Amino acid sequence: MKLAAPRSLTMRLALLFALVTLSTFTIVGTYLYYSLAQQLDAHDDQELLGKISLMRHLVEKANSIEAIRANPHAFMDATLGHNDLLLILKTADGAQLLATRPSAGTLPLLPISATDRTPNQTSRLNLTTSSGLPVRATAIWGVIELTGERVRIIVAHDTSDSLSMLARYSQQILGAALSGALVAALLGYILVRRGLRPTRSIAKQAQSITAQRLDQALDVASAPEELQQLVVAFNSMLNRLHDSFQRLSQFSADLAHDLRTPINNLMVQTQVALAQPRTSDEYQGLLESNTEEYERLARMLDNMLFLARADHAHVAVAREQLDCGSELQRIADYFEGVAEDAGVRLTVYAHGSVSADPMLLRRAVSNLVANAIRYTPAGHAIRLQAGPADGVTNISVGNPGPAIEPSAIPRLFDRFYRGDQARSDSASSTGLGLAIVQSIMKLHDGQVEVVRTPDQMTVFSLSFPNR
Structure with missing residues (x-):
């Protein structure tokens, strides 16, 4: 069902204020949300790059893959105090050597950066483990210097807290936007209503104008600058109406005068003729005199009909x-x-x-x-x-x-x-x-x-x- 637009100008402006405020807050909030998300990703990336560089160094200094499998404590000690960090070591053929948080589940296959390369932006991905844990992960090859064996080093950072913080932040932004829109609508309604007070004064002045008071103009000085042109135009319209009304009144008086003269002539002449017997010549003279008055009335009515048709553009002009x-x-x-x-x-x-x-x-x-x-x-x-x-x-x-x-x-x-x-x-x-x-x-x-x-x-x- 289509909602009808509010007829009140005050209500319309208040709703527009609310819409503008909501749009502004939404745009600013969206910018802040994505800015915070990028900062969190950058923080996670710094930690990932730091940890993966450390793990690559430990792998290089290890004696062999078997030594890593037999004694992984050096790697596990490097993750102490980082409960949100996941470390996975695998051999070149995919056999797992170490997993610091097995309960987090397995990760999808990741692109692996070369040994002499730092993982770039495309190799640092936001993923979800098999257990549903959201992480930001990256992988790199490590090479044991003594044996030349290759080890897959996978480091992932638990982003659950970051996502929760972003969710709360988005809710706060939405709440702030809706609250700001509501406040803007309320304040806009009050301010617009106060601002439109002069228009109500003008309307009150206009209500006092009647057909007998068309010469009463609206006060231009009391109108706001934006409405003065409208008030001047309204006063000009009143002047035209007043002039037309006076012309119409004068037209009615002139019409009555011009119609009364021939009718009085016809009536008086006829009454005089009927006052006593008349000869046929006298009656014939009366009829001739009356005919002149009839012709005058006919010309007047013909001219009036022409003017009426011309005013309504009913006269065909054949140029x-x-x-x-x-x-x-x-x-x-x-x-x-x-x-x-x-x-x-x-x-x-x-x-x-x-x-x-x-x-x-x-x-x-x-x-x-x-x-x-x-x-x-x-x-x-x-x-x-x-x-x-x-x-x-x-x-x-x-x-x-x-x-x-x-x-x-x-x-x-x-x-x-x-x-x-x-x-x-x-x-x-x-x-x-x-x-x-x-x-x-x-x-x-x-x-x-x-x-x-x-x-x-x-x-x-x-x-x-x-x-």
Whole structure:
């Protein structure tokens, strides 16, 4: 069964501390264990080499093999005080001459070093006797100087005590590692819990923020340095939410205002007409007036539906490579009659091409031209321009109308937003035209900007990225 990871950050860090401590102690303990084992082997090897050199010397000075067999006391005296030492002497054909501890059992066959050689590392082995006794043993040839007879000299050291000590040492290391891990987990839990105290303070501050208190920011100074960036990002998110909430509130108020006006007109006109009998011409005039209000409501609902679909990317963008001059001239021709009635002229200066959806491009530019006609004094010209610049194609609509108040520019592309001068003519403006322009540019991954040029022109620029 798979264990679920603890959800508490404090518990996770405490367990990580314990794991790191256990791993560190295990690595250090393993190093110390093998270091001690090597030191014990080195100590045993020194004793083995010393004893086997002594035995080789005794063999060299012996009279004969028979003399060794008849009087082995010189060899046995050399092992006195070394109860953990085993000495075995054998003839060249394997007949045993001497065994100091027969009860220890026999040894496996060992590699034998030459007479003039010191047993090397490969000839000193850890073995187990036939009785189960662990030993470290080595063997060498000895030659009797008088007779030239060869004797196998085998010396072994009982390693039972060393192995027992290593076993106890490994248990102590394991116990120390587990105890250290437990202490590290406990101390880590306490320290992490104290260290995360500022996060609980931040959480408490965040809990006090409601929809009516989105302007209340978290205290950055009280947060640890590692969390300050997170707190700043959270405050930025609160600012965006607060701004969006205010825009939504203003949008609701503007929507109610713009819907109430045509509905009130329809209701009042209808009530007046029904107050007394009317002629058919009067009823026909009422229906014509009501039709205008219905058309206004239909345009408003159509624009709102377009914006809602654009926000959710449900508007299909069919990009084509369009000639800027042809498209702007088409729009200028469409608005020619309206411009003449307003006493203004439309001029086109365009070259190059643009990658855009034809219908959406025409709708965006048409909204800008309609606004420009509304605010351009009679006798002046509206300038439509287009051309490539730095990886984009700019299409701009400029008019010499009154300057836009700087305070109004940040909200200029909000839905239902209109300046005071425009609101007086709310029958001809729904306040959604510039919002639609901005949505169309977002669908094209472009942007819309408004600037006031030195020659007193208000210029709206559409930047379409080249594809």
